[in-house]
Amino acid sequence: xxxxxxxxxxxxxxxxxxxxxxxxxxxxxxxxxxxxxxxxxxxxxxxxxxxxxxxxxxxxxxxxxxxxxxxxxxxxxxxxxxxxxxxxxxxxxxxxxxxxxxxxxxxxxxxxxxxxxxxxxxxxxxxxxxxxxxxxxxxxxxxxxxxxxxxxxxxxxxxxxxxxxxxxxxxxxxxxxxxxxxxxxxxxxxxxxxxxxxxxxxxxxxxxxxxxxxxxxxxxxxxxxxxxxxxxxxxxxxxxxxxxxxxxxxxxxxxxxxxxxxxxxxxxxxxxxxxxxxxxxxxxxxxxxxxxxxx
Amino acid sequence: xxxxxxxxxxxxxxxxxxxxxxxxxxxxxxxxxxxxxxxxxxxxxxxxxxxxxxxxxxxxxxxxxxxxxxxxxxxxxxxxxxxxxxxxxxxxxxxxxxxxxxxxxxxxxxxxxxxxxxxxxxxxxxxxxxxxxxxxxxxxxxxxxxxxxxxxxxxxxxxxxxxxxxxxxxxxxxxxxxxxxxxxxxxxxxxxxxxxxxxxxxxxxxxxxxxxxxxxxxxx
Numbered sequence: 001x002x003x004x005x006x007x008x009x010x011x012x013x014x015x016x017x018x019x020x021x022x023x024x025x026x027x028x029x030x031x032x033x034x035x036x037x038x039x040x041x042x043x044x045x046x047x048x049x050x051x052x053x054x055x056x057x058x059x060x061x062x063x064x065x066x067x068x069x070x071x072x073x074x075x076x077x078x079x080x081x082x083x084x085x086x087x088x089x090x091x092x093x094x095x096x097x098x099x100x101x102x103x104x105x106x107x108x109x110x111x112x113x114x115x116x117x118x119x120x121x122x123x124x125x126x127x128x129x130x131x132x133x134x135x136x137x138x139x140x141x142x143x144x145x146x147x148x149x150x151x152x153x154x155x156x157x158x159x160x161x162x163x164x165x166x167x168x169x170x171x172x173x174x175x176x177x178x179x180x181x182x183x184x185x186x187x188x189x190x191x192x193x194x195x196x197x198x199x200x201x202x203x204x205x206x207x208x209x210x211x212x213x214x215x216x217x218x219x220x221x222x223x224x225x226x227x228x229x230x231x232x233x234x235x236x237x238x239x240x241x242x243x244x245x246x247x248x249x250x251x252x253x254x255x256x257x258x259x260x261x262x263x264x265x266x267x268x269x270x271x272x273x274x275x276x277x278x279x280x281x282x283x284x285x286x287x288x289x290x291x292x293x294x295x
Numbered sequence: 296x297x298x299x300x301x302x303x304x305x306x307x308x309x310x311x312x313x314x315x316x317x318x319x320x321x322x323x324x325x326x327x328x329x330x331x332x333x334x335x336x337x338x339x340x341x342x343x344x345x346x347x348x349x350x351x352x353x354x355x356x357x358x359x360x361x362x363x364x365x366x367x368x369x370x371x372x373x374x375x376x377x378x379x380x381x382x383x384x385x386x387x388x389x390x391x392x393x394x395x396x397x398x399x400x401x402x403x404x405x406x407x408x409x410x411x412x413x414x415x416x417x418x419x420x421x422x423x424x425x426x427x428x429x430x431x432x433x434x435x436x437x438x439x440x441x442x443x444x445x446x447x448x449x450x451x452x453x454x455x456x457x458x459x460x461x462x463x464x465x466x467x468x469x470x471x472x473x474x475x476x477x478x479x480x481x482x483x484x485x486x487x488x489x490x491x492x493x494x495x496x497x498x499x500x501x502x503x504x505x506x507x508x509x510x511x512x513x514x515x
Contacts, residue, residue: 027301041302048308062312064352103311106354106374113304113422115314121305143305150304155296159304160315160421162345162399168421176304213349215312266399267315268348287351 001026005152005193005247012189019179019189020144023151027144042147043140048110049099049122050136056098060105064286067216068105071098088131092231093224096123100220113150113159113172116208116215119223120173121146124181124230132184145183146176149196156248157255161208161267164258170219170226171203171254177230182237197243197250199233204250205257207265209272212283218273297420299440307423309368315400316346316353319419321373324362326427326439327404327415330511335406337386338363343396343403346419356389359402368423403429413511430511433475433484441470442492443513449506450476450483457504458485465497482508 002008002022012022027038057075061068074094077083083090099119103109112121121143129139150159153172158164178199179192187195203226211217243250264271273279298304309318328335340359342350350356354374361376364383372379380387398418405414416429427437430445437443448454455474462469468490476483492514502510 023301030299038301042305045302045306045308106311108308108369108371109311110306110308111314111318111423112306113314115309115311115317115423118311144301147301147305151298151301154298154304154422158421160400160419162315162419163421210349210352212352214352263399267345268399269352270348 001029002152004156005149005196005251008148008152009189009193018145018183019148019192020141020183023144023148039140042143043136045110046125046136046140046143048108049112050126052102052107052109053095053098053122053126055107056102057094060101060107062101062104062214062216063106064212064214064216066211066214066282067220068101070220071101088127089228089231091130092123092127092227095126096120096223096227097220099123100223104214104216104220112146113154113176114161114169116161116219117169117173117223117226119220120170120226120230121177121180123223123227124177128181128184134184138184142180142184145192146180149176149179153251153254156251158258163266164255165261165266166206166208166222167203167254168258169208170222171200171206173223174203174226174230174233175200177227178233178237181230181234185234185238187238191237193247194241194243195233195237197245197247198236198241199230200250200254201243201245202229202233204254207261207272208267209265209274210267210269211274211279212286213267213269213274214286298422298424303422303424307368309423310371310373313353314423315419315421316349316355317358317373318368318423319400319425320355320358320402321362321366321368322423322425322439323402323415323417323419323427324359324404325365326417326425326513327406327413328363328365329513330415330430330445331406331411331413332511333408333411334383335363335385336408337406339388339390339405341390341392341403341405343392343394343401344399346400346402347391350391359404360387363404363406430484432477435473435475435484435486437486437488437513439513440515441488441490442515443489444485444487444493445511445513446485446487446501446507447509448483448485449508450480451506454504454506455485458487458501458507461497461501461504462487462489462493465494467491467493467497
């Protein structure tokens, strides 16, 4: 078992293993389950991620009618071939959006670390699977690295928008995805930890201010930003760039910022974008509609 | 450690849109139902904090009802839970409360059937994980991840020792335990989390002990 990132990396590098191997070992010790059964569960979760992303690419609309169809739009744009960056980047953001659109439509998703942030990690993973030609089993293995990062953050800080703002959801998802991406690309555990820290630093202070309290605007597009940020952090780490602030200090900073944030921007739909003129209009429209249905 | 498994982080597989507000609410509803032990005739759901503000958008009330009906967090029937309650003749009342809770995602569920009733308060801590913080007015901290015994008893010396001796004799290991009382010498509550389920035979021995009033079991 490991209490912080420093400990996790030391265990991995001390034994010449990957972060995912250490997470897998701890899971076996903690739950008494067999290695194969743990791997199978993760593979099932990865396939749920894939199914949700592909469903979203086909086009879904939320019950509120506020969001939907953007993943499909992104896919058509990708197929048009006139994009600025490259297909991997564009796939990452389109799968991220697709997954969160399915979530908003009350579809089945795999929380990672939460439902509101469920698109970031699959966005990066699905795009990299296509880029690197990995099997589903390879991808499921790398998800243990993502899980190890989330596990440390969840136990030392928080992973809910209500407790710590969006930095604690999409910020954490971005950090998890960055570390997993580095491992998939053959980077070291230290490099994965640097990627984690850089991705999380770039999301610090992010408010959780969804319109009408729905996990739609800005959540869906923020997952695209989380995926993009994860790729940027992974590229930096693989190039040998290091986080100047030590890994665990970044997590502590996220925790302290979360505690200091006003409750209006912690999933209460009272502040930020939720309180914009448009946010107030949606709240009025949707909350009244829900009230009428109940009456 | 609040989170113990990698699947608390990459997982659970669930119906959207919110792990705290949808999956967490299903879980609190399920735990309340399991503590109650039968299908209730009536359920009152009181929502506080972020739950009270945003429950319509996240279907928090619908999710809690699904849990009360013992529907799982990844069951595609969750969005239809209100209709399901109607079919099963469970009367549902949802109240958005003004009181400011300690934790932003707090809900109290009151279940009843005839004279049998229970009041359970839970918080959703993120990623679909929850903690129960109050049962029938007693403070506690229960994750619902391991089997548990809630033993209501008279606050008299030796009662805790008598209960734990019975568990020791049955080779049941206690992973977590806490005791709370409302007033000295009156009713108190022992919450005992165990590594394995406690057999009915052991429960009946505990039930016969002096000062033990009532046992509620939580199976996982």
